Structure formats: structure tokens, C-alpha cells
Amino acid sequence: MDVSIVIPTWNNCERLPRTLEVISRSVVPPALEWEVVLVNNNSPDDTSRVAQEFSDRLPLLYVEEPRQGLSRARNRGLRAASGKLIVFADDDVTPQPQWLATYWSAYKEKPHGFYFGGPVVSEYEKGPPPQELLRFAPASLRGLDWGLEPRVLAAGERFLPANWACPAAALRAAGDFDTGLGLDPSLGTRRIGEGLDLWKRLRNCGMSGYYLPDAGVVHFVPAEKCSLRFCGGSVEANGVYWVSSDDFVPFLNSAEWPRLRSWCTNESVAVAGVPFKLFVKIASQWGRWIVSLARGREAYEEYITLRFCVGVMKGYREKSKLS
Numbered sequence: 053m054d055v056s057i058v059i060p061t062w063n064n065c066e067r068l069p070r071t072l073e074v075i076s077r078s079v080v081p082p083a084l085e086w087e088v089v090l091v092n093n094n095s096p097d098d099t100s101r102v103a104q105e106f107s108d109r110l111p112l113l114y115v116e117e118p119r120q121g122l123s124r125a126r127n128r129g130l131r132a133a134s135g136k137l138i139v140f141a142d143d144d145v146t147p148q149p150q151w152l153a154t155y156w157s158a159y160k161e162k163p164h165g166f167y168f169g170g171p172v173v174s175e176y177e178k179g180p181p182p183q184e185l186l187r188f189a190p191a192s193l194r195g196l197d198w199g200l201e202p203r204v205l206a207a208g209e210r211f212l213p214a215n216w217a218c219p220a221a222a223l224r225a226a227g228d229f230d231t232g233l234g235l236d237p238s239l240g241t242r243r244i245g246e247g248l249d250l251w252k253r254l255r256n257c258g259m260s261g262y263y264l265p266d267a268g269v270v271h272f273v274p275a276e277k278c279s280l281r282f283c284g285g286s287v288e289a290n291g292v293y294w295v296s297s298d299d300f301v302p303f304l305n306s307a308e309w310p311r312l313r314s315w316c317t318n319e320s321v322a323v324a325g326v327p328f329k330l331f332v333k334i335a336s337q338w339g340r341w342i343v344s345l346a347r348g349r350e351a352y353e354e355y356i357t358l359r360f361c362v363g364v365m366k367g368y369r370e371k372s373k374l375s
Contacts, residue, residue, distance in 0.1 A: 055086040055156055056135030056220075060117075060125035061143035062237070065097040067272060068143045072106045075141075078152045086152065087111045089133050093125035094118050121236035123229035123246045130223060138223060142214040145269040146175070154267040155217045158202075166204075167218035167251070167259055169211030170267030172196045181278040188356040190244075190286040193273055198263045205261035213247040215269045218254065226253040233293070242285045245293035252297075280352060284359035291316070291363020295371055312357065316364045325372025326365050334361045 057075065061068055075088060088110050092099045094117065103114040117128035130138065137159045141147065151170070158168050174195040180186065186194055196212050198205070205211075227250075234246035251261065276282065294316070315333040322328060337358040344351035 053085050053087060053134040053136070055084065055137045055139060055152065056129075056133030057086070057088045057139045057141055057152070058091065058126060058129035058133055059088060059141050059143055060091045060093055060122055060129060061095065061099055062093040062120075062122075062125070063095045063097050063099075064143045065095070065099050065102050068099065068102050069105070071141070071143055071145055071147075072102070072110060072112075074146050075152075076106070076109045077149065078147065079149050081153050081156055084152075084156060085135075087113050087133070087135065089113045089115065089129045091125045091129040091132075092116045093122070094120050120238040121231055121234060123231045123234040123236075126234075126246075127228045127231070130220075130228070133220065136220055137217055138220050139217040140213060140215070141269065142271065144272040145172075145214055146272075147215075147269045148266070151267050151269065154264050158262065158264055158267075159217070159219065162262065163219065165259060166262040167216065167222065167254055168262050168264055168267065169216035170264045170269065171198070172212050172215050173268065173270045174273050175270045176273050176275075176278060178275040178278070182350075184350065184352050185278075185280060185283060188287065188352055189283045190290075192271070192286075193277055193283070195271065198265075200265050202265060203263055205263055209261070209263075210248065210251060211261060211263075212271075214271055215267070216247075217267075218259075222254060222257065222259055223250075225257050226250060226259075242289040243292070244286065244289040245297060248293070249297065280350075280355060284355055287356050288359040288363035288366070291360045291365075292367040292370065295364055295367025312360070316361065318368070322368075324369060326368040330361060330365055330368070334358065334365065337361060 090103055090112060103112060106112055113132060115128060115132045117125045137155065139155050155168055172195045174193065191212055198209060229246045230249050233243055233249055236243060315330055318327050323331065337354060341351050341354040341358050344354050
């Protein structure tokens with residue numbers, strides 16, 4: 053088997069057919085042996101019916117992962133996949149016609165030392181959110197575009213988990229997705245970082261990310277995600293992940309937040325494992341947010357900064373409980 057496309061899905065039988073239909077019309081290089089590994093992650097809807105409908109239109113391998121969690125579903129897909137190259141996609145993307153061929157061509161040219169990714173264009177259900185909100189939104193909402201030329205990723209650049217590919221041998225060497233990270237509806241709280249964590253391990257194995265502008269997908273963004281509350285939840289999850297991993301976090305590493313790190317960095321004076329100055333920052337930021345609202349402002353920046361600091365506090369508390 054040459055290529056395995058791994059698609060985890062949860063409770064999304066309405067849009068999943070669109071993704072599978074577009075993939076079925078992909079440009080397939082001559083003699084390419086490929087498969088689509090569809091992982092049903094304990095969906096309560098008609099996902100199994102959708103899989104059955106596409107079984108004669110795609111080289112489809114349908115598997116189930118009863119344990120909730122995106123990382124568990126991806127790991128189940130990896131165990132089932134037999135391709136030399138693993139392509140990861142979400143169940144709500146629309147790949148470009150050359151998507152599969154572009155990934156396969158890049159792998160043949162660079163079979164060792166690289167993992168690959170392409171651009172992601174957001175398709176908003178009810179139009180894009182305000183630009184001021186997009187400034188603080190996660191990349192999964194904004195989309196991703198590293199330019200028009202194929203190239204190695206620069207420091208601080210990453211792909212999106214909805215659209216990337218990696219040699220199977222490299223994934224086996226780096227290890228599974230961390231099941232303590234990533235979306236999991238059963239937790240009742242947002243978790244991120246499963247992609248960041250795995251890419252870090254790939255880099256530690258000597259791999260580099262290589263950007264492919266022709267391997268693009270369109271990613272559907274439902275209206276409920278285009279809200280300040282959703283963006284705040286994502287940023288809060290960023291804060292938790294940063295403490296647990298001490299890894300790259302786009303929000304904290306942004307040039308717009310050079311002073312925020314000093315408030316979030318651990319120090320000797322701590323309460324329940326949380327830096328005392330972080331409590332001060334949260335209190336002051338909460339006050340700024342309330343005052344801004346009282347003045348009739350949207351207060352995006354104040355709210356987002358507050359949620360990030362709360363996430364960092366939660367991260368320190370979790371870390372303290374484990375130590």
C-alpha cells in the first residue's frame with residue numbers, strides 16, 4: 053500500500069459525505085495503491101451508514117474506536133493503516149483535486165527526513181467573524197497559508213492537524229498521538245496540542261516540516277465556533293498546554309504578547325503551585341475586561357488575555373497535583 057488517508061470522525065454524518073465525495077474525485081497517480089481509513093469515534097449518529105454508502109466508491113477501510121477522544125481515533129487509524137505515507141484529514145474538509153497526488157509526489161521526492169502539510173482555507177457557515185476577533189482566533193478558525201512556494205517550515209511555523217502527511221516509518225519511530233491531548237467530548241473541557249506534541253517528537257527524530265502550497269483543503273467552520281467564547285476556550289486550552297509541555301504556543305509566542313510571558317512564568321513565590329503574580333494578573337485583567345464592557349467596547353483583547361491566564365493557572369494546578 054502506498055498511501056493511507058486517515059480520517060477520524062465523530063457525530064458528523066451530515067458533512068462527512070461531502071468530504072468523502074470530494075476525495076473520491078481526487079486525481080490519483082497511475083498505479084497508486086491507496087486507501088481511506090475512516091475511524092468512527094463512538095458516534096451516536098449515522099456514520100456507519102455513510103461509510104457503507106461509500107464502500108463501493110472509495111477504497112474505504114471502516115474501523116471503530118469506542119473510546120472517546122480525537123487522539124485515540126487517530127491512533128486507531130494508524131494501527132489500521134498499511135500505507136507507506138499517512139495523510140491526515142478531518143471529516144469536514146474539502147481537498148483540492150491535486151491534494152493526494154501532491155502529497156505522494158512530495159514523498160517520492162523526499163522519502164526521508166520530512167513530513168508535509170498544505171494550506172487550509174476557512175469556509176465560514178455564516179460569513180467570517182470580525183477581523184478583531186480573528187486576530188485572537190485559533191489557526192483552526194483563521195486558516196493557514198505559508199505562501200505560494202514549496203519550502204521547509206521556518207522556526208515558529210506549524211501545520212494544522214486537519215491537513216498534513218508523514219511517512220509511516222517516521223510516525224512509528226516518534227510514537228502515538230498523546231491521548232491526554234486533543235479534543236475529547238467526554239472530558240467536559242477543551243484540550244489541544246496533540247499535533248504540536250507529535251511534530252515536536254518528529255523534529256527530535258531529525259524530521260523537518262515541508263510546506264506544499266498545492267496540497268490545500270477548504271475547512272468548514274460552523275457558526276458556533278465564530279464566537280468570542282469559543283476563541284477564549286481555545287486560548288485557555290493553549291495556556292494549559294503551555295504549562296504542561298513548555299512547548300511552542302502560537303498565542304504566547306506572538307509578537308503582540310511579549311510581556312505576557314513574564315506574568316505566566318513560574319517563580320519561587322507560588323500559591324498551590326501557581327505563581328502569585330499570575331493571580332495578580334488575572335485579577336487585574338478581569339477588572340480591565342469588566343471596565344471595557346461597561347464602556348461599551350467588545351473587549352476582545354482583555355477577554356482573550358484573561359482566558360489565557362486562567363488556562364495557565366489551571367495548567368500549574370494540574371502540574372502541581374502530579375508532582
